[in-house]
Amino acid sequence: MSSVNNTISLIARGEGIPLGKPGRSQESCDDELAKGPWEFDLAEALAGVPGYGPGASNADLAPADIPRQGVLPQEYKDAPDEELFARILAAKEELGDRVVVLGHFYQRDEVVRFADFVGDSFQLANAAKAKAKAEAIVFCGVHFMAETADMLSGAHQKVILPNLAAGCSMADMADLPSVEACWAELEGLYGSSPDAQGRVPVIPVTYMNSSAALKAFCGKHGGIVCTSSNAATVLEWAFERGQRVLFFPDQHLGRNTAKAMGISLENMPLWNPRMPLGGNSPETMGDAKVVLWQGFCSVHKRFTPAQIEQARQDFPGVRVIVHPECPMEVVDAADEAGSxxxxxxxxxxxxxxxxxxxxxxxxxxxxxxxQYPQHTIFCLDPVICPCSTMYRIHPGYLAWVLEGLLRGEVLNQITVPEEIAIDARVALERMLAAKPGVNQVPFGQSGKAREA
Known part of the structure; x- marks a missing residue:
């Protein structure tokens, strides 16, 4: 099967594209995806306007202070893939155990092929810890993942993000000043005194897909970090300690998890950080159990119940599995949802x-x-629209940072200041201790809790 990158390139050139397996038409959401990411690095620098690049997050508003990538040397832009592949392999062989390359599940195939470990953000952070002898950790993912790896890795290790423009629009939807302002309003509404059971008014919970500063906020205020696989366990932890939860930045993971736990939608107000009380009345907030931040993943909001209905019509008996970052209506219509x-x-x-x-x-x-040709596997969304920010990582950047290490030069190092890392590690350690049951699956048909 052709890689996503190759397929997009063929579509952009207008060349004949065979139907994608299992016989579905193929088109791209944006022909700009066929260009090298360095073109967008340069365009954003010249315009002085940040962006996420083509793909699912193209329309998301990027904050002015997000990291931007400098100029990639021309030799890496001009080199064909096969040359870049050979240079990456040669650099990895010479560096040996001094470097470990981590690749997220959502990375393009042309990058993942060089990863020593492939997984989600939490698995990759743990993989970095397991390679204690490595002097450099090259994280082929996005910015918040590299931050987490830096906080959990050894002091002697350098974490490198091949393209600094590989951020996350969802993570950027909740920033520290906005969360602090929200917290002040909640304290004004609920106070700060525990109830008769010793539960504080609010426990902050941040999804792993957030900045180190927000993880530190949670650590400082008695809160915790969650992943998509342990979100239910984390909410249970939070309700043992608090009367209600402030959940950010992804409203959908929070809503789907709380609903599966039996919490009513009426008790889950949505918080708009640009409006007083998040756009809610004091009465609505008084009944709140989970306050949901108005954030989302642009990849997962593309999925719809209509796509599920079409899949069932085309393939009777199809097993529909979606990620819990999808909207509630999609999770409810699917057979299962999980990390x-x-x-x-x-x-x-x-x-x-x-x-x-x-x-x-x-x-x-x-x-x-x-990888599993014995099955018929296809994406619910018939339009090819990858994660904009994951797609900013390209073999050219990977070759550049690895060859920099050969010269003794650490390029694009990600470093979390220790005053932030101290509190963030507290929230992360609480997350590590919140382990879901062996057979626990967070969601099942119609969003109900399901046993594996």
């Missing part, structure tokens, strides 16, 4: 000849289809 690791294990454990319609990032779905 990227859950999706992978579901495919691995299925009997031969199974058919899957999967609602998550296209690079992962495409890779699963190639």
């Amino acid at each position: 990227t690791d859950y999706i992978l294990k579901a495919v691995q454990g299925a009997p031969d000849g199974s058919t899957f319609a999967i609602g998550t990032e296209i690079n992962m779905v495409n890779r699963l289809a190639a």
Whole structure:
């Protein structure tokens, strides 16, 4: 099966494209995806306007202070893929155990092929810890992931993000000043005194997909970090200690998790950081159990119930699995919802000849289809629209930072100031201790809790 990158390039050139497996038409959401990411690095620098680049997050508003990538040397822009591949392999061989390359599930195939570990952000942070001898950790993911790796890795290790423009629009939807302002309003409304059971008025919970500063905010205010696989366990932890939860930045993961736990939608107000009380009345906030930040993942909001209905019409008996970052209506319509690791294990454990319609990032779905040809696997969204920021990582950048290490030069190092890292580690350690049950799956059909 052709990689997502190659398919997009063929579509952009107008060349004949065979139907994608299983016989679905193929088109791209943006022909600009066929260009080298360095073109967008340069365009953003010249315009003085930040952006996320083509793909799912193209229309998302980027904050003015997000990291931007400098100029990539011309030799890496001009080199064909095969030359870049050879240079990457040669650099990795010479560096040996001094470097470890981590690749997120959503990375393009042309980058993942060089990863020593492939996984989600939490798995990759743990993989970095396991390679204690490595002097450099090259994180082929996005900015918040590299921050987490820096905080959990050894003091002697350098974490490198090949392209500094590989951020996350969802993570940027909640910034520290906005969260602090929200917290002040909540304290004004609820006070700060514990109830008779010793539970404080609010416990902050941040998704892993957030900045180190927000993880530190949670650590400082008695809160915790969650992943998509342990969100229910984390909410249980929070409710043992607090009367209600402030959940950010992804409203959908928070809503889907709380709903599966039996919390009413009426008790989950949405907080708009640009409006007083988040756009809610004091009465609404008085009944709140989970205050949901108005953030989302632009990849997962593309999935719809109509796509699920079409998949069922085209493939009777299809098993529909979506990520819990999808809107509630999509999770309710699917057979199951779970983390990227859950999706992978579901495919691995299925009997031969199974058919899957999967609602998550296209690079992962495409890779699963190639790795498990005994199944029929396709993306719910028929339009090829990868994560804009993951797509900013290209083999040219990977070759550049690895060859920099050969020269003794650490390029694009990600460093979290220790005054932030101290509190962020507290929230991360609480997350590490919040382990879901062995057979616990956060969601099932119609969003209800499900046993594996």
